[in-house]
Amino acid sequence: MTGWLAVAGLGPGDAGLVTPEVTAALDQATHVLGYVPYVARVAARPGLTLLPSDNREELDRATHALRLASDGGRVVVVSSGDPGVFAMASAVFEALEGWSGAMPDIRILPGITAMLAAAARLGAPLGHDFCAINLSDNLKPWEVIENRLRLAARADFAMAFYNPRSASRPHQFTRTLEILREECGADRLISFARAVATPEERLKTVTLAEAMPEMADMRTLVIVGSSATRRIGPWVYTPRSAGA
């Protein structure tokens, strides 16, 4: 029996944003592993074992998936969005570094990551050069984040922030807004896209002067425009010739 391991992105929430490739992998799977709310998006059926686990158990989950696949399982590890963007693909390769068993067939199946879904609902704020930064300091020192924010602002990137504000460390997003005001000025546009592509979706665009830390939580994707980002009607977009 030849097993395989697919690390699949479920997109931001709506079934219309799940790729056929991911749907096909889930249809063939014997095991699905992932963080509780993501596994809850996979329909139960005979022959499929659902293995939800807690957040912050990514490395254990990845090793478990490697073991099931090398035992002949058809295993899908699910992430929200895209598995390669602040999600399970890197955890699987980290687990592979410590893995001494048989090497299973591994595939990474891309998905619609939160920043692209949010950008589409807002207009086209990432229409020119941009960057993606995970504002959580669980896995890196805050000083690294602060330095990266300043350099990204000086490079005049549009910026997408994942995990902008945790309940345990809310002051860090307050500090992020201070840095952005210093580097980009008060008039720069900032968009808050909460729970995109779900029934709870909420979109809001303001200037940095008007931005409040409370506008973001862990379900919010934040996009800061470049110097060229502008509004047209209800939309926010960055022209193709930005950055000159």
Added chain:
Amino acid sequence: MTGWLAVAGLGPGDAGLVTPEVTAALDQATHVLGYVPYVARVAARPGLTLLPSDNREELDRATHALRLASDGGRVVVVSSGDPGVFAMASAVFEALEGWSGAMPDIRILPGITAMLAAAARLGAPLGHDFCAINLSDNLKPWEVIENRLRLAARADFAMAFYNPRSASRPHQFTRTLEILREECGADRLISFARAVATPEERLKTVTLAEAMPEMADMRTLVIVGSSATRRIGPWVYTPRSAGA
């Protein structure tokens, strides 16, 4: 008759990477507009008018689409990848700035952009903070690009380059590699992903010391690792704790 305009991403090439949302919009469309090779990916059927046009005619195409939609058409403008990443969504909003007709209903439908498809095939090189830069200087001065490259390297982003090397200006990618060697050192990993998710797909990862300008053309997506990006077996990935 109420028309609408959808700006849709077809993904990098494989039908398994086209979202159901985009497929549904194409099924309802009366008109599909886009660059010749992208429109060629849409199946002809009675009641659908295919309107392929040349590259570098984005603004005319967008205005044409607005006119058709405000006349009651169900219009889809197609991009490869994601329409919001160096593609047609920004062009539509630019056209909207000069538009005096009725405002049609506009939706942006996200897709799998080339960098996420390439990253998935390579492993997880964008698993930590990263940026996306369009290396074409058609719409911005080369000095802006060069400055952005240096700041992105100093921020220790992984970097994805779109349009890395044009036939008319091949020397600019040579210069890009020189800058990267200066800023990142000779051992930094660089991956060339050509025609991802098509039958002509070709993947290659080398160090900056080994990288040659000829490894890229306009169908290549280039990914440069951060200082933490590493190999494991055939894979390239950036650990989740990168950048410390």
